[in-house]
Amino acid sequence: MNLFDEGCKLAWKRIYIDKDRGIGNAYAEFGTIVHEIIKDYLQEKLLFFELPDIFLERFNKMQFLIPFGKGEMYKQAGLRYFRECNILPGFELLENEEEGRFLIGEHLHRGFADYVGTKYNDLYVIDFKTSKKYEGKDLGKKLRQLYFYSIPVREKYGKFPDILRFDFVRVGEEIEVPFNINKLQETKRWALKVINDIENETKFRPNNSNKFFCDHLCNHRMTCKYRSII
Numbered sequence: 001m002n003l004f005d006e007g008c009k010l011a012w013k014r015i016y017i018d019k020d021r022g023i024g025n026a027y028a029e030f031g032t033i034v035h036e037i038i039k040d041y042l043q044e045k046l047l048f049f050e051l052p053d054i055f056l057e058r059f060n061k062m063q064f065l066i067p068f069g070k071g072e073m074y075k076q077a078g079l080r081y082f083r084e085c086n087i088l089p090g091f092e093l094l095e096n097e098e099e100g101r102f103l104i105g106e107h108l109h110r111g112f113a114d115y116v117g118t119k120y121n122d123l124y125v126i127d128f129k130t131s132k133k134y135e136g137k138d139l140g141k142k143l144r145q146l147y148f149y150s151i152p153v154r155e156k157y158g159k160f161p162d163i164l165r166f167d168f169v170r171v172g173e174e175i176e177v178p179f180n181i182n183k184l185q186e187t188k189r190w191a192l193k194v195i196n197d198i199e200n201e202t203k204f205r206p207n208n209s210n211k212f213f214c215d216h217l218c219n220h221r222m223t224c225k226y227r228s229i230i
């Protein structure tokens, strides 16, 4: 939804209407490696002493090169995280990447929360991030994802989460935000507005104003004729 609302409508159309997923990118690939290792660890398929080597093995086989010569920095950050293996100490896991279904208006959506768990008596919804730490308005937008996850969490556990949390793997920091019912309503209103905009959209114009996105993130960056106009 963010891609349609604030990013490039053409890129959104190619993925969700044309069903052409294009190609991945280095940041997404790095994120997938980290998430899969965390998942296997939480599900006790990997032991803590195996994590650094598994990470290194998968990092060295990455298909995409991390841009701007930052590959070594990413590698060291991943190694540091998995060597310390300090994944959510004191938390009790309830679920990890389980599918949650929820309605926005008449539209059924699916989400996969990285981690739902408790600490003391608080219920948490947590997402692991390999990006830099969110700040300012960016944080508010990123929290929409956790507010969506909180809808199936309530159906399953009988209450909304107490805390929404991002764990920033590369920087070793986290952000915790108390759940706010008004923010959930705001998020739902935003989603309904975007769905309405999508239903009324006919032109799906390209938006190449974000050069970094066009050059490094967009799934269709290798074939898009609008990218070079920037």
Ligand code: SF4
Pocket: 008, 009, 010, 011, 206, 207, 208, 213, 214, 215, 218, 219, 220, 221, 224, 225, 226, 227
């Ligand atoms: S390369 Fe840029 S303009 Fe082209 S589809 Fe992707 S985001 Fe849109």
